Amino acid sequence: MNETASESRTNATEFSVSEISGALKRTVEDVFGNVRVRGEISGYRGPHSSGHAYFALKDDRARLEAVVWKGTMSRLKFRPEEGMEVVASGKLTTYPGSSKYQIVIDNLEPAGAGALMALLEERKRRLAAEGLFDPAAKRRLPFMPAVIGVITSPTGAVIRDILHRIRDRFPLHVIVWPVRVQGETSGAEAAAAVTGFNELTSDGPIRRPDVLIVARGGGSLEDLWGFNDEALSRAVAASRIPVISAVGHETDWTLIDLAADVRAPTPTGAAEMAVPVRAELEAALAALASRLQGCVTRLLERDRQAVRAAARALPTPDQLLGLKRRRFDEAESRLQRALEVGLERKRARLAAIRLTPAALSRRMSEARLLIGRDMARAQAALFAVVRERRERFRNSSARLTPISILRRQRQQTETLAGLARRGDQALDVRLERLRARLTQADRLLSTLKLSEQSILERGYALVLDEQGALVRRAGDIAAGQTLELRFADGAATATAKGGKPVAEPARARPVQKPKDSGNQGSLF
Structure with missing residues (x-):
């Protein structure tokens, strides 16, 4: 076993993983x-919260991981996008944590105009499919704006050309929103400016413009790339304020030209589209005023001629009123004669009427009888109604509940009270009418000097017996009878002597009842 272990040992140097990495x-x-x-950019993962961007560069056979640090991202002239062909400059390094190698990019450029145009065409097709370039959504420019908003660089020649052209054509208020017109942030700044102008109000400290101008001078495709920004195109399409695009020369075009409401060939042309020529407006207004004055003059002259022609055909006022005046004079004369005749007839009819105290007393007695009869009838009717109501109440009391009985009693009480009030009112009205007629008759007697006091004032006297009855004839007086003589200023007592009077008093002529004329009514 020891021999096997010694044979496996070699002279090769051992390294750790970290040393090899x-x-x-x-x-x-x-x-x-x-x-x-x-x-070609693949798997682009936009700037993270840290500001770094991670993606891969690939061709048809290999793939290379890439990273762009935050500081480099802020210096790039355009923003990387998925599928974009680029030329990356940087250095290769490895990432020991995953045994990968990658390129740390210091600079990033488009691979050429062809790649940018392909990217531009693809973005154009996508935005057009969403309807951002629809001509039906374009807004008309205001004919005479009060405020114009300009989105451009405040230090270039573009803003000076726009201001100069507006000052020459129609001076008005211009608000400039300064932005960068080249570089990676130019599109985002222009989009923020369009959104900011739309957030202004018409009555705020800074009034919202009536039209916007997004302007920049000419340049290459790379220089104008910021105005192909997708966010800027969406902001222009969503703007509530009409937008004029004036980016580049007439041959240049960007996505903002398609999204804007109007495209101007140059910034100067945008200023000419935004405002009219004041001198031309004044001349047109003067011409219209002259035409209006001429039309009014001709119309007045034509109407004046028509009035003259109509006046010649119409009769004069004397001709129109002559017959009417004659009829009026005749009616006036007839009316005066009719008044005189009517007055004489009334005077004669009044003179034929003879009023006496006996007639007035008879009329007053008749009136008292009528009043008493009406009062008796009213009282009888009231009692009859009361009896009828009481009878109906007795008949229905058995069928009614206590609540309904109380309700009916209340209603009947109110009805009886109403009838009593109506009877009292009717009686008062009747008495008042009779009292007014009696007062009128008394006033008439006083006016005609036929009242008792008026007769006594003329020297007559009333002879009354012991019972206060009026003595009308001398034959009604007995010898030794006590009489009361009533004069105008008082009364005196006298005693009748026996025997016949020395001279037979003239018999009083009986009072004749006046004939009833057609127009003479009763005094009562």
Whole structure:
């Protein structure tokens, strides 16, 4: 057994795994310290939270792992993408943790214009399939904007050309959002500017622009690559503000030109599209004002001629009103005569009416009888209603519950109270009417000097017997009878002597009832 162990021993040096890995790392880095590798990006894993990017470069036969550190990523002119063919510059090294070798990239360039164009075409097809370039979604530019937003570099000649052209055509307020127009971050900055302008409000301290201009001077495909950024194209397509793309010369094109609402050949052309020419607007306005004034003048003249023609065909005011005036004068004269005749007729009819105290007393007695009869009828009707209600209440009380009985009693009480109120009101109204008619008759007697006091004031006296009855004839007086003589200012007592009076008093003419005329109504 000892012989077998001694035979397995050799003179070869033993190394640890770490020593072998370190030796390989130094060897690879010494031999391939600086290399340029051409290949297609595969398995691209965008910048991690640390800022590093990991992917692989491959061709049709081999694969090489690659890493781009955070500091290098910030200096790249474009962002790596899956499937993009590039030329990577850097150094080879190994990763002992997994026994792999990889290239640490210091610089990354597109493999050529063909590769960039292929990438651009592929991105164009993908965005077009999503509808970002749909012509139906394009917005019209405002004819006369109040504020214009410009997204470009604040130090280049582009912004000066835009401001100069706007100042010459139609001076207005311009807001510049400064961005980089070349480099890896140019697309992200322009997209943030478009989004920032859209987040402004119309009544804020900085007013939201009515139109946006994204501008840059000409350059190569690599120089304009930032404006082919997918995020920028999406921001322009989603913008609520119309966007004018003015990137590069007329022969250059980028994805933002397809996503924008209007493409301008140059930045100066974008300024011309955004604002009209003020002098041309003033001239057009003056021409329209002149045409409007001429139209109004011609219209007024035509209407004036039509009025003159119509006036010649119409009759004069005297012709129109002559017949009416004559009829009015005739009616006035007839009305005056009719008033005089009517007044004479009324005066004669009033003179024919003879009012006496006896007639008035009779009318008052009739009115009292009517009032008493109406009061008796009202009271009888009220009692009849009350008896009917009570009878109905007695008939239905057996069928009603205590609650319904109370409800019916309340309703009947309210009804009876209402009827009582209505009866009182009717009686009051009737009495008031009769009182008004009596007052009117009394006023009429006073006016005509036919009242008792008026007759006494004229020198007459009333003769009353012991019972206070009116003595109408001398034959009704007995000798020695005590009489009361009532005058206008008081009363006196007298005693009748026996024998016949010296002279027979004239018999009073009986009062004749006035004839009822057609228009004379009763005083009551």
